[in-house]
């Protein structure tokens with residue numbers, strides 16, 4: 612599919628990035644000239660990984676794909692979208708459970724900045740059950756997340772959980 616020239620922002624917490632996120636990033640890149648992945652810093656206190664680590668893991672996972680920038684941001688997503696020149700915010704939808712949460716955010720963002728559109732992409736079926744919360748939980752109890760996250764994230768999760776358990 613030919614890409615349109617615009618910039619799209621894909622914001623999230625990415626704590627950590629998993630293969631469902633990467634699926635959306637790569638597919639969004641097919642549609643837009645540039646995709647900025649925005650890692651929100653706001654939740655830092657409750658996050659497993661500090662924002663710099665979340666950014667580093669995303670950069671490593673997207674390095675092979677041109678046209679994808681990974682940046683962190685604080686404050687409002689719509690203001691960050693304006694700063695990077697994005698007229699579109701991309702979000703992934705897995706199931707109905709995502710819908711209400713995403714609908715509220717999209718409506719608030721529209722109210723804050725009407726010129727910015729939120730575009731939803733359906734997560735590919737093989738990733739429909741994936742979430743960073745589940746990845747953290749499975750990892751914390753010693754389950755394997757290989758094949759669900761990029762290899763560097765799987766290694767990093769193993770080390771982090773091991774250190775926390777000491």
Ligand code: PNS
Pocket residue numbers: 622623624625651653686687688689715716717719720
């Ligand atoms: O990965 P998540 O948890 O779905 O990401 C949520 C995120 C970071 C996109 C959302 O919390 C957000 O936009 N935070 C930035 C602050 C903001 O703009 N809040 C108002 C959104 S309506």
